[in-house]
Amino acid sequence: MSSSGKVLIVDDDRFVRMALCEALKSWQYETVEADSVASAMKAFADAEPVIVLLDIDLPDGSGLDVLKEIKTTSPETIAVMITGNVDVANTVAALRGGAHDFIGKPVRIEELRVTLRNAAETRELRREVNRVRTASKRGFSFEEIIGESDSMKKAIDLARRVAASDVGSILLNGETGTGKDLFARAIHYASERSNAPYLAINCAALPANLIESELFGYEKGAFTDAKQKKEGLFEQANGGTIFLDEIGEMELALQAKLLRVLEEGTFRRVGGLKDISLNARIIAASNRNLKQESEAGNFRLDLYFRLSVIQVDIPPLRDRGKDVLLLAKYYIDRANLKRRGKLLIGLAPEVEKIFTNYKWSGNVRELRNVIERASILEDGDTVTAAHLPADMLGTFSAHSSGSGMFTLPMDGVPLESVEFELVRQAFERTNGNLTRAAKLLDISRDQLRYKLRKAGYDAEA
Numbered sequence: 270m271s272s273s274g275k276v277l278i279v280d281d282d283r284f285v286r287m288a289l290c291e292a293l294k295s296w297q298y299e300t301v302e303a304d305s306v307a308s309a310m311k312a313f314a315d316a317e318p319v320i321v322l323l324d325i326d327l328p329d330g331s332g333l334d335v336l337k338e339i340k341t342t343s344p345e346t347i348a349v350m351i352t353g354n355v356d357v358a359n360t361v362a363a364l365r366g367g368a369h370d371f372i373g374k375p376v377r378i379e380e381l382r383v384t385l386r387n388a389a390e391t392r393e394l395r396r397e398v399n400r401v402r403t404a405s406k407r408g409f410s411f412e413e414i415i416g417e418s419d420s421m422k423k424a425i426d427l428a429r430r431v432a433a434s435d436v437g438s439i440l441l442n443g444e445t446g447t448g449k450d451l452f453a454r455a456i457h458y459a460s461e462r463s464n465a466p467y468l469a470i471n472c473a474a475l476p477a478n479l480i481e482s483e484l485f486g487y488e489k490g491a492f493t494d495a496k497q498k499k500e501g502l503f504e505q506a507n508g509g510t511i512f513l514d515e516i517g518e519m520e521l522a523l524q525a526k527l528l529r530v531l532e533e534g535t536f537r538r539v540g541g542l543k544d545i546s547l548n549a550r551i552i553a554a555s556n557r558n559l560k561q562e563s564e565a566g567n568f569r570l571d572l573y574f575r576l577s578v579i580q581v582d583i584p585p586l587r588d589r590g591k592d593v594l595l596l597a598k599y600y601i602d603r604a605n606l607k608r609r610g611k612l613l614i615g616l617a618p619e620v621e622k623i624f625t626n627y628k629w630s631g632n633v634r635e636l637r638n639v640i641e642r643a644s645i646l647e648d649g650d651t652v653t654a655a656h657l658p659a660d661m662l663g664t665f666s667a668h669s670s671g672s673g674m675f676t677l678p679m680d681g682v683p684l685e686s687v688e689f690e691l692v693r694q695a696f697e698r699t700n701g702n703l704t705r706a707a708k709l710l711d712i713s714r715d716q717l718r719y720k721l722r723k724a725g726y727d728a729e730a
């Protein structure tokens with residue numbers, strides 16, 4: 270039969286301890302004993318019990334001090350006070366100090382049993398509250414991820430299958446703004462771990478030693494500031510998911526430690542000697558190509574191999590075909606919710622063209638920003654090129670040194686957008702005079718009219 274949990278019994282009376290031990294063992298609890306404040310503190314730190322039965326009058330001090338230590342280092346632990354003389358001041362102090370309950374001496378076994386059952390329920394209740402809290406964090410499911418292009422469908426499909434499986438680590442690879450964060454949460458909330466915590470840490474935002482103690486936790490005295498033992502994310506996740514964002518930025522020495530955790534399934538707190546088993550799933554994300562980084566010596570190749578067993582590649586927006594327009598529509602609908610004037614109905618045809626050809630180096634995040642901006646500036650009911658950021662239109666520079674030739678930008682430019690922009694400028698410079706605009710561009714009026722129509726202008730002039 271599996272254990273009901275570990276109970277620490279603190280009492281200086283050997284016979285009381287014996288009686289309690291016997292009863293607890295018969296109810297499948299594991300027991301640990303202590304007979305003083307000092308030994309209780311030590312036993313508490315070593316054994317990490319779920320319940321502590323605590324006498325108040327101890328030879329070297331008060332059980333209330335032990336209670337305080339318990340509640341500061343591990344608030345989840347249930348403390349039940351056991352005392353011979355029910356003293357009001359002590360009772361109040363203990364309850365204020367976070368004691369779960371009180372039982373008088375001599376301990377009646379039935380009473381103890383009921384108290385422990387209540388304690389277990391309290392713990393369960395606390396967990397339940399957490400569960401409700403996480404369940405209410407909606408909006409993190411795969412349904413929220415927009416994408417119908419083949420490459421995106423493939424990524425979503427793989428991520429779904431991985432979520433449902435029991436793989437311990439996953440690597441999400443994709444440029445900035447492609448949705449790595451979104452994927453990580455969707456994987457967590459679609460998995461059996463969804464009731465346990467989802468904890469994220471950004472490896473680029475903290476120095477290595479802080480990341481280490483955040484992840485692994487530390488023992489009291491492990492370093493100067495370690496005044497109390499602290500549980501790290503590996504422990505706090507408690508069956509949940511840990512998201513290691515920007516893992517490419519993690520220092521090599523820490524990468525080695527992480528690899529060890531993944532390989533062995535155990536870790537130690539900083540300054541600790543006890544192996545603790547890892548039961549969290551690790552999702553790592555990087556916007557750099559970790560394979561190349563490993564080959565260049567910036568990332569541990571062995572860690573890369575370990576992580577990339579399950580690798581989900583999230584494609585850049587420019588390679589996602591019609592998804593750009595789908596996402597634009599989505600963000601337009603969202604913008605409409607906040608809009609005061611006319612509702613936006615969509616993109617002007619020339620904008621659709623620019624959108625499908627643009628490089629989107631900031632991916633979905635950039636698209637979202639572009640739409641938000643346009644929704645503020647636009648007076649009409651469509652997003653027009655006039656309210657796109659200048660660098661989306663004019664990636665080509667004006668002609669160079671009088672030769673009359675345009676310089677092709679380093680990363681290229683969609684020809685149609687260049688043409689559209691020149692047509693637009695000619696049209697505007699001539700106040701819409703087709704004949705003069707056509708002359709500026711050295712084409713016929715018919716050709717110009719055709720190009721204008723193609724770019725979404727209704728030129729009947």
Ligand SMILES: Nc1ncnc2c1ncn2[C@@H]1O[C@H](COP(=O)(O)OP(=O)(O)OP(=O)(O)O)[C@@H](O)[C@H]1O
Pocket residue numbers: 413414415416443444445446447448449450451452556633634637
């Ligand atoms: N397929 C998608 N469907 C809907 N929204 C998306 C999609 N992809 C990304 N987003 C949105 O784009 C924004 C950026 O996504 P996210 O933060 O997940 O990117 P990231 O890959 O983590 O970027 P970074 O590398 O910069 O951290 C978020 O607002 C997210 O909701």
Ligand SMILES: [Mg+2]
Pocket residue numbers: 449450514
């Ligand atoms: Mg991110």
